[in-house]
Amino acid sequence: MKKELAKNYDFKSVEDRLYTNWLEKKYFHAEADETKKPFTIVIPPPNVTGQLHMGHALDNTMQDILIRAKKMQGYNALWVPGCDHASISTELKIVEALAEEGKTKEDLGREGYLERAWQWKETYGGRILNQLQKIGCACDWDRERFTMDEGLSDAVLEVFVRMYDEGKIYRGEKLINWCPNCQTSISDAEVDHEEKEGSLWHLCYVIDGTQEKLCFATTRPETMLGDTALAVNPKDERYAAFVGKTVTVPVVNRKIPVIADDYVDMEFGTGIVKITPGHDPNDYEVGLRHNLPVINIMNDDGTMNENAGKYNGFTSKDCRAAIVREFDSLGLFVKKEELKHSVGVHERCGEVIEPLIRKQWFVKMAELAKPAIDVYLNKELNIVPPRFGKIYLNWLNNIKDWCISRQLWWGHRIPAYFCEKCGKITVSKTAPEKCVHCGSENLKQDEDVLDTWFSSALWPFSTLGWPKETPEMKYFYPTDVLVTGYDIIFFWVIRMVFSGLHHTGQKPFKDVLFHGIIRDAQGRKMSKSLGNGIDPLEVIEKYGADALRISLIMGTSPGNDSRFKWEKMDASRNFLNKIWNSARFILMFDSENIKGDEANLTSADKWILSKVNNLALEVTENLNNYELGLAVTKIYNFLWDEFCDWYIEMVKPRLYNEDDDTKAAAIATLKTVLTNSMKLLHPFMPFITEEVYTSVLSGESIMISQWPFYNEALKSEKEETEIELVKSAVKNIRNIRAEKNVAPSKKIEAVIVSEDAQIRDTFTRSENFFKTLANAFNLTVPEKFDICGDEYVSFVIDGAVVYLPLAGLVDIEKELQRAEKEKEKLLQEIKRAEGKLKNEGFLAKAPQKLIDEETEKLEKYKAMLEKTDEQLNALRR
RNA sequence: GGGCGCAUAGCUCAGCUGGGAGAGCGCCUGCCUUACAAGCAGGAUGUCGGAGGUUCGAGUCCUUCUGCGCCCACCA
Numbered sequence: 001m002k003k004e005l006a007k008n009y010d011f012k013s014v015e016d017r018l019y020t021n022w023l024e025k026k027y028f029h030a031e032a033d034e035t036k037k038p039f040t041i042v043i044p045p046p047n048v049t050g051q052l053h054m055g056h057a058l059d060n061t062m063q064d065i066l067i068r069a070k071k072m073q074g075y076n077a078l079w080v081p082g083c084d085h086a087s088i089s090t091e092l093k094i095v096e097a098l099a100e101e102g103k104t105k106e107d108l109g110r111e112g113y114l115e116r117a118w119q120w121k122e123t124y125g126g127r128i129l130n131q132l133q134k135i136g137c138a139c140d141w142d143r144e145r146f147t148m149d150e151g152l153s154d155a156v157l158e159v160f161v162r163m164y165d166e167g168k169i170y171r172g173e174k175l176i177n178w179c180p181n182c183q184t185s186i187s188d189a190e191v192d193h194e195e196k197e198g199s200l201w202h203l204c205y206v207i208d209g210t211q212e213k214l215c216f217a218t219t220r221p222e223t224m225l226g227d228t229a230l231a232v233n234p235k236d237e238r239y240a241a242f243v244g245k246t247v248t249v250p251v252v253n254r255k256i257p258v259i260a261d262d263y264v265d266m267e268f269g270t271g272i273v274k275i276t277p278g279h280d281p282n283d284y285e286v287g288l289r290h291n292l293p294v295i296n297i298m299n300d301d302g303t304m305n306e307n308a309g310k311y312n313g314f315t316s317k318d319c320r321a322a323i324v325r326e327f328d329s330l331g332l333f334v335k336k337e338e339l340k341h342s343v344g345v346h347e348r349c350g351e352v353i354e355p356l357i358r359k360q361w362f363v364k365m366a367e368l369a370k371p372a373i374d375v376y377l378n379k380e381l382n383i384v385p386p387r388f389g390k391i392y393l394n395w396l397n398n399i400k401d402w403c404i405s406r407q408l409w410w411g412h413r414i415p416a417y418f419c420e421k422c423g424k425i426t427v428s429k430t431a432p433e434k435c436v437h438c439g440s441e442n443l444k445q446d447e448d449v450l451d452t453w454f455s456s457a458l459w460p461f462s463t464l465g466w467p468k469e470t471p472e473m474k475y476f477y478p479t480d481v482l483v484t485g486y487d488i489i490f491f492w493v494i495r496m497v498f499s500g501l502h503h504t505g506q507k508p509f510k511d512v513l514f515h516g517i518i519r520d521a522q523g524r525k526m527s528k529s530l531g532n533g534i535d536p537l538e539v540i541e542k543y544g545a546d547a548l549r550i551s552l553i554m555g556t557s558p559g560n561d562s563r564f565k566w567e568k569m570d571a572s573r574n575f576l577n578k579i580w581n582s583a584r585f586i587l588m589f590d591s592e593n594i595k596g597d598e599a600n601l602t603s604a605d606k607w608i609l610s611k612v613n614n615l616a617l618e619v620t621e622n623l624n625n626y627e628l629g630l631a632v633t634k635i636y637n638f639l640w641d642e643f644c645d646w647y648i649e650m651v652k653p654r655l656y657n658e659d660d661d662t663k664a665a666a667i668a669t670l671k672t673v674l675t676n677s678m679k680l681l682h683p684f685m686p687f688i689t690e691e692v693y694t695s696v697l698s699g700e701s702i703m704i705s706q707w708p709f710y711n712e713a714l715k716s717e718k719e720e721t722e723i724e725l726v727k728s729a730v731k732n733i734r735n736i737r738a739e740k741n742v743a744p745s746k747k748i749e750a751v752i753v754s755e756d757a758q759i760r761d762t763f764t765r766s767e768n769f770f771k772t773l774a775n776a777f778n779l780t781v782p783e784k785f786d787i788c789g790d791e792y793v794s795f796v797i798d799g800a801v802v803y804l805p806l807a808g809l810v811d812i813e814k815e816l817q818r819a820e821k822e823k824e825k826l827l828q829e830i831k832r833a834e835g836k837l838k839n840e841g842f843l844a845k846a847p848q849k850l851i852d853e854e855t856e857k858l859e860k861y862k863a864m865l866e867k868t869d870e871q872l873n874a875l876r877r
Numbered sequence: 878g879g880g881c882g883c884a885u886a887g888c889u890c891a892g893c894u895g896g897g898a899g900a901g902c903g904c905c906u907g908c909c910u911u912a913c914a915a916g917c918a919g920g921a922u923g924u925c926g927g928a929g930g931u932u933c934g935a936g937u938c939c940u941u942c943u944g945c946g947c948c949c950a951c952c953a
Contacts, residue, residue: 008915193949200953217953231953265953273953282951341952387881394880394949486948521889523946555890555900560882561947563889571901574915585912618893627893633900648912656911731919737907738919744908775910832897841933842896850896857897 009580011544030078032475039075040479047086049124052131054518057536061549068683072707082145087411087452136686145463147455155462157429164427173359175284180302181351184407193342202334205247217269222319226295229275234260361405372498382511385559404451411449457495460508481511516561546685547572556629583696596664605669606719608647617710653768676708733774750776753785754800796867826865833858
């Protein structure tokens, strides 16, 4: 009884079933095991309440490919999954949900709010991890982690306390980026710069004791309320006389000095700058140099505060308009110009960032950055593609202290306790009973939480149990490769590197593999606002995970963006179907009592075995170099072109002939080649390869099967040449058939003439190929063949001339043209080869292998030319 | 201002350390051939953005220009 399979591959009946089986068999689980070599990846943790998007699909497909390949290659492969609490994003969502109920987080209080947040996390959290399972990810789900779970929180506290004790974490009052919408400070990395249309107002202050005005240009008139100086360039002769004098800021009637500072660009505006140290980073620096007072004029929500005098409570927008009107009425308004300038916005919510002074916690970066720079310069950290190394270095070389405190509730609360008595700080992992400075028991914990990235920075080792000395830490750390998008180099990658180096003394990973962004069909970024996003789950629903995976990987190169196109999905589906049908075909002949010896291999068998062996070599190498797109393209071409279009067609006559004594060998070869190519393909398309492996090839699971490494013994150079020769003859015959409009169903004869006994032998043995592949029968292979003229169409191949008796279809003129064209081509080839071989530079410097190849080719073409000439002569007779 | 990427067939893109230009889709022709019409066979299409240079040899390396895109910094 032969097994029957559906004609078309039905991924829907396969994917979930296989994934469940893998889970049940615990194939994804890894334990520390000193007898095997570890291979470790930690997942870039998605936001706990996030939804899967194309970026995740690509990122995790790449990791899954590496994990599955390494596992088959004998490594003890561990992929640690988990989620990030995503402090700001999650808090935004919860606050939004509360708002719909007409509540604020203050209404609930800190405790009530956190309860609500955890509920939210329980409801929506993990959803994204289930979505990863749909893609086929071989994560060790037993080791799932969350940045706010007990172990990881402990790591966060440990790091904070250590770094505080080392003086690497400090609290300071500095100008920070403030998001009035989220009402929290954010780090420099979280500020996006957008080009916006704005205005440049020219306004003036009056010099004290005179009627003279000094006019300046500003894009933010309302900040004049916080001005504490006017500045000019020290080299600017126009204003040299005014330096040292004072002017009065109207509205608030404050006398401020005119100072000289290099910061001022003489060419821009009027050459005079108002200095607002409390609300501008550059002005802040100027203020430090000149000991200027700092005035904060803004509330947390971005409205004006009491320092704004009568504008107290105004929004900045209203305040700006009012100020401009007031200057106008005072005769201090000159003009308003249009100006394009960039505005800092919060990358999470899009709100315009207000720089302002706040007391915050910072990580001192200079010393931490150094080892991270060295580890890259010493080539101990390998960045792929290498160009991203420059971005990495550039950021580290210009690094500023990292603002890590956030005025939020969802996150790791800062373990710092203020003494109400002496005002000093006690930092401790657990709530201290007394102030370490004065012994008072009146302590209050800092209200702020830590930047999400503070905990993500520890992810590669906190997930393995650090700070405890766990077996996992010892065995799986440092991890092998980090796979992520280039858009989070600053947020995450760099912070993991310096954190890993500082806390564990080792780099957190050996390699970093960056990928690009998946754009829409027009090349635009997928975004919620454009509504052009494509849901990977929808794609999986329609085409299956394998098809999605291959579409994301094939034809792409590391670090480059790519476009999602549905047509590409069709192509991938077709490939799946092709594989499925080749397997189905093999199954048709796979029965228990087949005649013949499996070892009775023909040239074709040896040829395809040699080919797949070579494929294993290349794919293994490509994988090691992270050339995933190249690797899978090679497998695709091998399976479709070589295996299906040539080999399977070649073995058909043997399979359909019950008496053929090489039938068993053919089936064995088919199965070997299918097995090996499925194994090579498995990391890329885990489901169909497993389905073929288990249902057609009767294996237990391809996941735990052995990788087909290159085996020198399987190399068959002679057979490769032989089959290639046959292929070229067949192709030529097909070509002529098409040209002469000989119906595919019409049988023709063929005569192959060669003086070379070995070649004659090859073709004699290949008679069946000509029947099945070219519908050419009665093949004769003489040493000499003189009949020519209008009875035959002929062509020359390497070492032989092929004659096709096509009486009635032969047009001598056209045959002459064909032969002339062929001759022309050969002459060109000969010229090219001779050119190289007569070039002394080439002979002296080119590798010997290349010279030999060219020499061989030259001889071959010369022989073919000779035959072509004979052909021409015969035609002209 | 500094840096990076892209420019290759009509479209989307590969091309791994320099050694005879490729794929998918689309297009044309012929085939429902007993694995697959989601298929088979055959075919057409490229000044590899322009200009220099290095080299025996350049799509690949260097310089420069043009166009598009991105990142960082600055922007009174």
